[in-house]
Amino acid sequence: MQHPELFPKIDRPRRLPDEIAKNISSAIEAGQLKPGDRLPTEQSLSDQFGVARTVVREAISLLKYDGVIQARQGVGAFVTEARQRSAFRISPACFEKRKQLVQLLQLRTGVQADASALAATARTVGQLAGIESFLQEMVSAIAQGDDAVERRVDAEFAFYRAITEASSNDYYVEFIGMIEAKIFENLHSVAVKNAKATEWGTAVLAEHQAVFEAIRAGDTEAARKTTRDHFERAAQRLADRADIADV
Amino acid sequence: MQHPELFPKIDRPRRLPDEIAKNISSAIEAGQLKPGDRLPTEQSLSDQFGVARTVVREAISLLKYDGVIQARQGVGAFVTEARQRSAFRISPACFEKRKQLVQLLQLRTGVQADASALAATARTVGQLAGIESFLQEMVSAIAQGDDAVERRVDAEFAFYRAITEASSNDYYVEFIGMIEAKIFENLHSVAVKNAKATEWGTAVLAEHQAVFEAIRAGDTEAARKTTRDHFERAAQRLADRADIADV
């Protein structure tokens, strides 16, 4: 990947159903449609939006999938209580405002720290070795200097992914993986830029090493704390640099 | 709600698209379709499943929504890398095997504990009062004895929801709310049965009080620890009693 920051993601020609779904969804968030309310009929919606009913149906099926609305054949589609959503997703909008980004990174920090804590007792020797290898990778990448920044960032991701897997809890793997992917997708270039700018090396590396030591020692609380320390600092660095609205 | 445990949830007549989506999804999980593979054409799928193409399209649109597959007009639909899923969901299958349930509750425990930790410093006095009111509600329900078990369980949920909201992090609210709803949906009757059987009262209530004290005192670490303690014990009680396969 070369110069990823030069060609930022473009808005692909959006699919109609996604567009419709977003429209309805934001109408619900805005309170124009409250829980319990009935949606207009599919026919009416397809008229209003000027699209075929199949498109409206796909849109609605997405919202049903997330538990935002519920449809009863012969009756209609209704907005469900806000409580019973059945999926957790991170929209691109989360990366637009600093406050949201900070909150997201806060959640990630906490979960990741827990994963480390679990890994401290659950990890096998094989997994420990795998984790250590990524630490070595980071050391070597740092020694190589600026040319290997990408490699270093990748190793960092891999390091914590290996730790997460060592927690032997599939939900942690899945959840962190999802958040990770979204952060990667939206902030990777920032992370790399950041890594280049930071007096890379000793300071940050020491944070990782502390995490590793805690996991090797099987010290649950230390693993949690060291991981939390690192990610809080990383979040700080990221949020400071990410060029987003300060709201 | 009367005797909810007497009429357990029935299998609603499933919609075709959901069924198809599940089929394809499990084919991917089973490894029959690997990342990068191309799905059969919509025409072919509709032939194989014996349904209309619109149904197949709705199914595929769900999988696209979760980032499991990606479609390119004129080319086909492809299975994406496992990394870049864009939603975290809890399927009913999670409650079928004890191991999975334990892992899920473990995740919940960790996140909830973090939320408490945040609430310890972020809560306003108003929020603190709200939290305390639910504690009072529990006390009064316990005093009332077995008749008020439902009320007590509800208050318990509300207590921790209030704490989560006091974390002033929307993602915690959303995420925990989602997990909560799923647990409620699948294990509420067990939780109630459990509450009835437990020597309700002093022991469990003391756990909640410890959490509240920590939050009142603004002690981050104590809030995390006490919350973790309670939920670990609760998970223990729940998993012991939940009548599910021991795998």
Add this chain to the structure above:
DNA sequence: ATAAAACAGATTGTCAGACAACTGTTTTAT
């Protein structure tokens, strides 16, 4: 001969209309 342009085929995206299945209401039969 080589490169550009046009073409053909396949596949997803959208459209239009019809009927089936279900629900709540109204009308009818007893």
Add this chain to the structure above:
DNA sequence: ATAAAACAGTTGTCTGACAATCTGTTTTAT
């Protein structure tokens, strides 16, 4: 008056067609 039957409205499914896009091939221009 009560129960059964007809009715109208809505979601669920089916069918067939066309539009938009991509890939690979063939034709054409130079």
